[in-house]
Amino acid sequence: MRDWFSVIGRGCELPEGALRDLRDVGFVVIPGPVASDRLGQLAAAYDAAVASADPDDMSVGSSTTRVHDFVNRGPEFDALYVYQPVLAACYRIIGRPFKLSSLLARTVRPRTPAQALHVDFKRDTDGWPMIGFIIMVDEFRSDNGATRFVRRSHKWPTIPDDLLNAPAADYEGQVQACGPAGSVIIYNGSIRHGHAANSSGEPRRSIQGAYIRREARSGVDLPARMRPETLSRIGPLARYLLAV
């Protein structure tokens, strides 16, 4: 098999400043893979995929609605998980062969409170094993639930009691990742984060995924879910990232 990890490394396209922020602050917002004149099409495909999803593939929480398996929901989503700057971030931060662990839609519903600050993946002694990404289908603003991050918390040796006791409250050092529709947040899975309150009357839509070390256990068994039409359409890099 082709050494895709090296190929990804050679194609590095993450500006040095973005990599520094990702390492030091724990997240960065960059322009995404969808051209601005195609964002309307992406949003329409998102709505259609969410509306037609099997209830078994949906998780309705107190503030968000998630729809799983966006790898298999249409060609409009194929470019989202082979985006070179995000792969470059994984190459540099995970530092060893990696794979896609999940790809899902998450809508923060209108007039919902902030999500508890949490990590997606606990930091371990061997480094930071997960890179997450969030593609903004809508503009992320301070009033519509843009993701909040506690800067540098991916480096904390222990979690302060005040955060543990009130994870939904605002926390010192928290900043929101705002940006125009189409932007991508890349973040370290060990940083404390969560969506902020959506005080607007509109949903805040996003497509989110994560990469983990290749040998780690995925959040979702992606190879087991692959549909023949998806497999016939995607290229070799996508197949490598899906481990199929």
Ligand SMILES: O=C(O)CCC(=O)C(=O)O
């Ligand atoms: O949707 C967001 O803004 C945050 C999502 C989140 O916290 C997560 O994926 O773990």
